[in-house]
Amino acid sequence: MTQPIRVRMAPSPTGDLHVGNARTALCNYLMARRLGGAFILRVEDTDAQRSDASHEEGIYEGLRWLGLDWDEGPNVGGPFGPYRQSERQDIHGEAVQQLLATERAYYDYTTAEERAAEREQQRAEGQPQRYSGMGRNFTAAEIAERKAAGVVPAVRFRADPKPVRFDDIVLGTIRAGPDEVDDFVIARGDGSALYNMAVVVDDEHMRISHVVRGKDHVSNTFRQVLLYEALGWTPPAFAHLPLVVNRRRQKFSSRDGAQWVGEYRTQGYLPEALVNFLIFLGWAPGDEREIFSLEELVREFRLERVNRADAVFDPQRLDHFNGVWIRRLDLDDLAKRAWTYASAGGLELRPDQRGYFRSALELEYERLSHLNRTAELMDFFFDDDLVPDMRQVRYRRHSAAETARALELVAGLVDATEPFDDPTLEARMRALASDLGWKAGDLFMPTRIAVTGRKATPPLFATMEVLGRQRCRERLQRALAGLAKLATA
Ligand code: GLU
Numbered sequence: 001m002t003q004p005i006r007v008r009m010a011p012s013p014t015g016d017l018h019v020g021n022a023r024t025a026l027c028n029y030l031m032a033r034r035l036g037g038a039f040i041l042r043v044e045d046t047d048a049q050r051s052d053a054s055h056e057e058g059i060y061e062g063l064r065w066l067g068l069d070w071d072e073g074p075n076v077g078g079p080f081g082p083y084r085q086s087e088r089q090d091i092h093g094e095a096v097q098q099l100l101a102t103e104r105a106y107y108d109y110t111t112a113e114e115r116a117a118e119r120e121q122q123r124a125e126g127q128p129q130r131y132s133g134m135g136r137n138f139t140a141a142e143i144a145e146r147k148a149a150g151v152v153p154a155v156r157f158r159a160d161p162k163p164v165r166f167d168d169i170v171l172g173t174i175r176a177g178p179d180e181v182d183d184f185v186i187a188r189g190d191g192s193a194l195y196n197m198a199v200v201v202d203d204e205h206m207r208i209s210h211v212v213r214g215k216d217h218v219s220n221t222f223r224q225v226l227l228y229e230a231l232g233w234t235p236p237a238f239a240h241l242p243l244v245v246n247r248r249r250q251k252f253s254s255r256d257g258a259q260w261v262g263e264y265r266t267q268g269y270l271p272e273a274l275v276n277f278l279i280f281l282g283w284a285p286g287d288e289r290e291i292f293s294l295e296e297l298v299r300e301f302r303l304e305r306v307n308r309a310d311a312v313f314d315p316q317r318l319d320h321f322n323g324v325w326i327r328r329l330d331l332d333d334l335a336k337r338a339w340t341y342a343s344a345g346g347l348e349l350r351p352d353q354r355g356y357f358r359s360a361l362e363l364e365y366e367r368l369s370h371l372n373r374t375a376e377l378m379d380f381f382f383d384d385d386l387v388p389d390m391r392q393v394r395y396r397r398h399s400a401a402e403t404a405r406a407l408e409l410v411a412g413l414v415d416a417t418e419p420f421d422d423p424t425l426e427a428r429m430r431a432l433a434s435d436l437g438w439k440a441g442d443l444f445m446p447t448r449i450a451v452t453g454r455k456a457t458p459p460l461f462a463t464m465e466v467l468g469r470q471r472c473r474e475r476l477q478r479a480l481a482g483l484a485k486l487a488t489a
Contacts (some may be wrong), residue, residue, distance in 0.1 A: 006209045007036025010199065011069075013055035014045045017062025017261040020214055020244055020252075023278040027241060028212050029068045030279075030301040039208060041073030044085045046198055051086075066271045067294050072206075072368035080206040085198055088205075092193035095201045095231060096155055096186060098116065105186060106229040107153040108135030108147040108235040130182035131156070153185035157226065164222045169239035170306045171215075176222045184223050196220055200227040208236050215240040216488050239303045252313045264318075268341060268370030270329070273322040281311035291324055319369065326368055335361050338374045345375025347382050353432045356381070359466045363458035380452045381467065387474060388453040390482045393446045404483040406436060410447050410475040415424065420469045425461040450479035 007028040011021050033041035041063075045051035060075065072078025082088055099105035115131070122129045135156065138146070158184060165175045170471070172252060186197035193201065199220075203211060218240055228235040232473065246256040258264055264274050275294055283306050285292075325335065328443075337359040343349055352354075360381040361374075368377060380386060393403060413428050433443040448460050451472045457463050464472050 003209050004207075005032060005035040005209050006040060007032050007037060007212060008040040008042055008203070008206065009421055010042045010044050010213075011059050012047065013048065013052055013059060014050040015260065016055055016058030018259055019058075019257075019261060019264075019278065022066060022261050022274070023064060023244070023281050024241060025063060025068050026066070026275060026278055026297075027239075027283075027301070027303070027306075029070075030297050031210065031212065031303065031391060032071070033298045034301065037209070038071040038078075039068075040078070040080075040083070041070040041207070042083050042085065042206065043074050044198070046085050046192070046195070048086065051448070058260075058262060065265055072168075073324060087197070088202060089192055091205060092187075092198050092201045093191045096191055096197060097192055099157065099186070099227075099230055102230070104339050105155050105157050106136060107143075107189070108156045108183070108185075109138055109151050109153045110135040111146070111151055115352050127435065130179070131184075133158075133183045135185070151475075152189040154185045154189060155191070156183040157186050157223070158390040159183050159223075159226060164225055166221060166225045166235065166238055168221075169210075169303045170219075170242075171240055171308055173247065173443075174218060174220075174221075179489060181222050181226065185317070186227070196223045197227060200224050200231070200233075203236060204228070204231070204233050205326070208269065210237045210239060210303075212239045215243050217261050219426055238305070239390045242307055242309060242311045244281055244313050246313055249310065249312075256313060256317050259431075263267075265373065268372030268374075269318065269322050270325045270337070270371070273318065273325040273327075276321045276325065277318045280317070281313065282306050291328075324367055324383060326365060326371070331358065331362060333443065334365060338365075338371055341371040344380060347375045347379060348380065350488070353382075356466070363462055363466060366459075371487070380454060380457075383453075386453050386478075387477060388450050388479045388482065390446070390449060390451050390479055390486060392455055397442055400483055400486045404487060406432075406438065407437075407450060407476060407480055407483065408447060410443070410474065411452075411480070414464075414469060414472045417469075422459075422461040422463060422465045425464055429461070446479075447476075450485065465474055 009021070009025040009028050010018070016489055017025075029039050031037065040470070043056055043059075045056070053396045058073070063070065070076065072080065072083060094129050096105065100107070114134070118132060118134070122279075136158065161177050161178045163175055164181055165173055167173050184196065185194055187193045221238055221240070225235055244252040258267065261274070265271075272293065275297070276290075276292055279292065279301065280290070283301060285300055286305060304351055308362045329337075335354070338361055339349065339354070339357055357378075360378055364377050368374065395403065398406070409432055410429070413432060417424055417428050429443065429447070430440055433440045436443065444460055446457070448457055449455060451467060453475075
């Protein structure tokens with residue numbers, strides 16, 4: 001029988017959901033869903049000083065927003081809990097004791113000063129700053145002396161000078177030289193485990209089959225492989241996802257774009273677009289397709305197709321995906337989401353205006369690049385006190401006074417046109433222009449400015465239909481009042 005697929009995401013709640021972690025979560029999620037496995041969320045909060053419950057909540061929120069639901073975790077439970085690392089210290093402690101008992105680990109009484117001096121010397125000699133293992137050789141008397149002096153020991157793994165290797169699904173066989181891994185610290189003097197130790201124990205106890213995480217963890221993986229071996233456990237399969245870099249091939253940082261998923265949300269990106277973008281940070285389908293929903297990715301994603309090369313974070317590509325997804329969403333769905341952004345952006349929307357909002361959005365959504373621009377794009381539909389600035393009309397062929405006379409006729413037309421819809425308005429307005437002997441555009445532009453306050457809008461007559469007779473009428477009256485002032489000025 002093959003082992004069930006169990007994958008995990010193990011964020012440290014020292015911040016909300018980072019985009020890099022979101023990509024890791026996405027890959028794990030896709031694997032679990034395609035293979036009918038379990039996606040586990042384990043919160044690595046052992047660094048009490050830097051961990052924060054609000055960040056934990058932020059991580060959940062980010063994952064939920066992206067649509068990445070998990071099967072086991074701190075808030076949902078599961079058969080291998082607890083899922084918060086700080087609640088698992090006894091379990092880690094047992095494994096630490098096991099390594100101490102089998103002499104694969106030792107209490108190290110090296111002082112911080114000695115360690116600093118060693119590092120300083122290594123630096124001066126241009127050597128890598130690895131711990132020499134001096135603490136292995138203290139005599140019982142030396143240890144007693146140090147204890148008496150109050151030296152707090154650390155528990156270190158006894159790393160033998162031999163090469164370490166592991167097979168990685170993405171990177172192939174990875175090797176570390178015999179001296180690359182030093183005697184690393186696995187626990188504090190009080191027995192509480194540090195990252196590498198805690199991760200190995202938890203991955204083993206939670207029966208994780210595949211560890212899929214960023215390539216920046218490769219050096220940890222060597223240490224973890226040694227711990228599995230020393231504890232007599234079989235390591236899971238490993239897959240390391242490529243580093244995310246900017247266009248200059250440097251590590252992606254806050255100078256290159258927002259770091260937190262929540263920021264992308266605030267900036268008006270759709271979760272569909274971010275998912276689509278994140279998966280391309282390292283993966284490609286092998287053909288020209290580039291638009292994938294989460295469901296499609298569940299079918300398509302394979303770890304075997306993840307690239308080794310660094311993944312370039314290109315914000316323009318994210319914008320491109322966002323535009324595509326905005327135009328792809330069902331209009332009702334888009335309207336619901338855009339409504340939230342529009343209210344947050346300051347539009348005063350009454351609950352009974354949902355239908356009106358949807359109709360206005362139908363005219364505007366093709367020009368909508370980010371949902372947080374909804375308010376600025378659509379505010380003229382909702383501003384009941386809009387006073388059009390008629391100075392925007394460039395009076396070249398027709399003076400302000402002539403324009404006023406023409407708009408009087410437009411106002412009459414607005415009162416009389418039945419039905420008040422796009423084709424009928426267009427037909428009447430064209431007929432009026434020709435009666436006046438005006439070019440159609442010379443009549444349409446002042447009308448557009450009068451009813452919307454803007455020179456650039458969606459198609460005029462469709463816009464007038466959505467605005468409705470009453471708004472058009474009121475705005476034309478205000479425009480005429482403005483023109484009267486301009487004519488006398
Ligand atoms: N807590 C670690 C991190 O956030 C987890 C790494 C891992 O997946 O093992 O980087």
